[in-house]
Amino acid sequence: MTVNNRIILKKEKYLMLNYLEKKLDYKFKNKTLLNEALTHPSFQKKSLKDKTTNNQRLEFLGDSVLNLIVTEHLYRKLTSFSEGKLTKIKSVMVSKDILAKWADRLSLGKYIILGKGEDSTGGRNKLSILADCFEALLGAIYLDSGLQKAKKIISSFINKETELIMKGKYGEDYKTLLQEISQKKMKCLPEYCLIKEKGPDHKKIFCIEVRLKKIIYGSGTGENKKEAEQNAAQNALKKLKITK
CATH class of the missing domain: 1.10.1520.10 (Ribonuclease III domain)
Incomplete structure (x- = not known):
């Protein structure tokens, strides 16, 4: 109306x-x-x-x-x-x-x-x-x-x-934030590891883990590696209680 x-x-x-x-x-x-x-x-x-x-x-x-x-x-x-x-x-x-x-x-x-x-x-x-x-x-x-x-x-x-x-819409992203936090608090850099790929070639899903000092802090999936890494970083930040 x-x-x-x-x-x-x-x-x-x-x-x-x-x-x-x-x-x-x-x-x-x-x-x-x-x-x-x-x-x-x-x-x-x-x-x-x-x-x-x-x-x-x-x-x-x-x-x-x-x-x-x-x-x-x-x-x-x-x-x-x-x-x-x-x-x-x-x-x-x-x-x-x-x-x-x-x-x-x-x-x-x-x-x-x-x-x-x-x-x-x-x-x-x-x-x-x-x-x-x-x-x-x-x-x-x-x-x-x-x-x-x-x-x-x-x-x-x-x-x-x-x-x-x-998520990066305005210049920040989970990966950048995790890197800043890990350097500041743990004196290390995040390590992203591809765990597996699943699905057909035209519609693959990537599974990635992120580790800090060889300890797994988060994992994530995505239609490309970049998306999976962002999701893994987000979950790591949740574990570190930086985001909800």
Whole structure:
């Protein structure tokens, strides 16, 4: 259901907000906060009786809440990463591109209340508008229920993004991390050993073990050696309690 930027009937607005709450798995105590989080500055009030304000102040608050949550998450999750690497990863995770992707997972574009002009020029799909709305939504949740609830709501987004980072999407990978850890803590380099290959030539599966000081720390499979090595390194990191 796309928001009609004419006069929105109370019942229609209630249903619209209810759909989004189901996606969030969160029920707002103060529905005004949710409505405000979805209201873009381009939307013009229809009368003096309309008390709706736009989402800029909530966006400002949500930006700070997001930075705190992401910073703490990375600090606790990536215990071996330097300050420089953590800063680099954080900058990616709070970027407009990532926030817009998270907003898209919630289909926020369907619920944003836009001015007629902005709506007609594709505002619902603009990265900046989606990202700002996501931050405003987080700010609204923070005001409605506090920091812990805000953390819980976005934990799945952050955890998934961290996994992508660890798999090499943003310049880090399990093999590199394992090498850094093993050099630092065990004064050795990982050794990857091909254990077996199975399946037909056109669809082989490779099985690889990774050893540190001749002790097996993990094994992994993959459709090529590189993938199998990454999976083996990931399992080794789990054994070392670096990742979950």
